[in-house]
Amino acid sequence: MDVLKLTTAGSVDDGKSTLIGRLLYDSNSISKDQVEAIQRVSDKKGNDYLDLSLLTDGLTAEREQGITIDVSYKYFSSDKRRFIIADCPGHVEYTRNMITGTSDSDLIIILIDARNGIIEQTKRHFYIASMMEINEVVVCINKMDLVDYKEETFNKIQADFIEMAKRINKNDAKQNISFIPICALKGENIVKESDKFNWYNGPTVFSFLENVNLNKRIENKFRFPVQYVIRPHSDTITDYRGFAGRVMSGNISVGDEITVLPSLKTSKVQQIDVFDQSQQSLSYKEYGTILLEDEIDLSRGDLMVKKGEEPKLSKEINATICWVNEAPFQNKKYIIKYGTMQTYCKISSINQKLEIHELQFEQGGDSIELNDICNITIKTAVPMPLDRYDEIKYNGCFILVDEQTNMTIASGIIE
Numbered sequence: 001m002d003v004l005k006l007t008t009a010g011s012v013d014d015g016k017s018t019l020i021g022r023l024l025y026d027s028n029s030i031s032k033d034q035v036e037a038i039q040r041v042s043d044k045k046g047n048d049y050l051d052l053s054l055l056t057d058g059l060t061a062e063r064e065q066g067i068t069i070d071v072s073y074k075y076f077s078s079d080k081r082r083f084i085i086a087d088c089p090g091h092v093e094y095t096r097n098m099i100t101g102t103s104d105s106d107l108i109i110i111l112i113d114a115r116n117g118i119i120e121q122t123k124r125h126f127y128i129a130s131m132m133e134i135n136e137v138v139v140c141i142n143k144m145d146l147v148d149y150k151e152e153t154f155n156k157i158q159a160d161f162i163e164m165a166k167r168i169n170k171n172d173a174k175q176n177i178s179f180i181p182i183c184a185l186k187g188e189n190i191v192k193e194s195d196k197f198n199w200y201n202g203p204t205v206f207s208f209l210e211n212v213n214l215n216k217r218i219e220n221k222f223r224f225p226v227q228y229v230i231r232p233h234s235d236t237i238t239d240y241r242g243f244a245g246r247v248m249s250g251n252i253s254v255g256d257e258i259t260v261l262p263s264l265k266t267s268k269v270q271q272i273d274v275f276d277q278s279q280q281s282l283s284y285k286e287y288g289t290i291l292l293e294d295e296i297d298l299s300r301g302d303l304m305v306k307k308g309e310e311p312k313l314s315k316e317i318n319a320t321i322c323w324v325n326e327a328p329f330q331n332k333k334y335i336i337k338y339g340t341m342q343t344y345c346k347i348s349s350i351n352q353k354l355e356i357h358e359l360q361f362e363q364g365g366d367s368i369e370l371n372d373i374c375n376i377t378i379k380t381a382v383p384m385p386l387d388r389y390d391e392i393k394y395n396g397c398f399i400l401v402d403e404q405t406n407m408t409i410a411s412g413i414i415e
Helices: 016-026 032-044 060-065 092-102 120-131 151-169 205-211
Strands: 003-009 072-077 082-087 107-113 136-142 176-181 223-230 242-246 257-261 265-274 277-279 287-292 303-306 312-323 334-338 341-355 360-363 373-386 397-401 408-414
Touching: 003 016, 003 092, 016 072, 016 082, 016 107, 016 205, 082 092, 092 120, 107 120, 120 151, 120 312, 120 373, 136 151, 136 205, 151 176, 176 205, 312 341, 312 397, 334 373
Parallel strands: 003 082, 003 107, 107 136, 136 176
Antiparallel strands: 072 082, 223 242, 223 303, 242 287, 257 265, 257 303, 265 277, 265 287, 312 373, 312 408, 334 341, 334 397, 341 360, 341 373, 397 408
């Protein structure tokens, strides 16, 4: 049974948490005890309905304010597949958490309040999803009961969204966009069909998620960031030296020739261990320990690749970033964290900045503020092994960290 990883996005109070709660409740994926606990909290808040958003809004501050702050993950299964849902906050101050939830998703559900149509956060969230190459997009037009279930309202928002998508994606036709009218609070068109949408002939949200075909990107080039050097010392193990990590792309087998970056030293795979068992190979997303034939210097932060599949080494990175910290850009050193590697860097130029309303890149200038999306050039202290994000997802992304506050200030992808 395959796994569908999805995330929800939208502006504040568009109904993301309620949608997820309704999916879980109507598909019988929550226990009786959970329902009773939610009912008690709903009664305490004075609601005359079961507040299903409480299933994902677990923080006290979230429940007090009625908004989602942190990313919440929920897991459930149907007869056809398993689901991992990331409920992301909609508030503009928590865009960084939306990026976190989106980073490992196969599909995104973007909610739009039928009364408001497309707003600034809709554009920002869709742009980020497109930038991160999420190619399956479901646009749920929510609160249709508040616009009398009018088909013309649904059609107008659908047309506006398609026009926006064309401006963002240009001539790129890889993205599949589907539109579903819903009322999450009443459970209409979530799991069960509703006779209020007699003009709509498509699937419910749950049916769509169960049956959507995912064209997951296959990345064949081997990438193995070293996380830890294992050197046990005992009477029975005297010369063991293994390099532990997770395969983030491709696969590796005993006997394969490898290159270590950034040193460019080469060797062959002598042994592969998983826990206390040896095996012949490691595949994508598997953890293991690799032993080499030659005694070469490796440590945390080095990248192991197959010989002949080396990425370029460079001290200069062209990237698109989203600034996720309230502190604006300063012309100072930052730390770039890239896989298991980190080093000092500086933003040497702000080349372009996205004007979110017109969805056009403009001249960059010399400032970057919270939620700005920019194309920049970064200079690093040491050469780094760089892959483009559209070629190898894991090795094409990074974060920037402020050394003084230890806060993440930007997320980026390499172009």
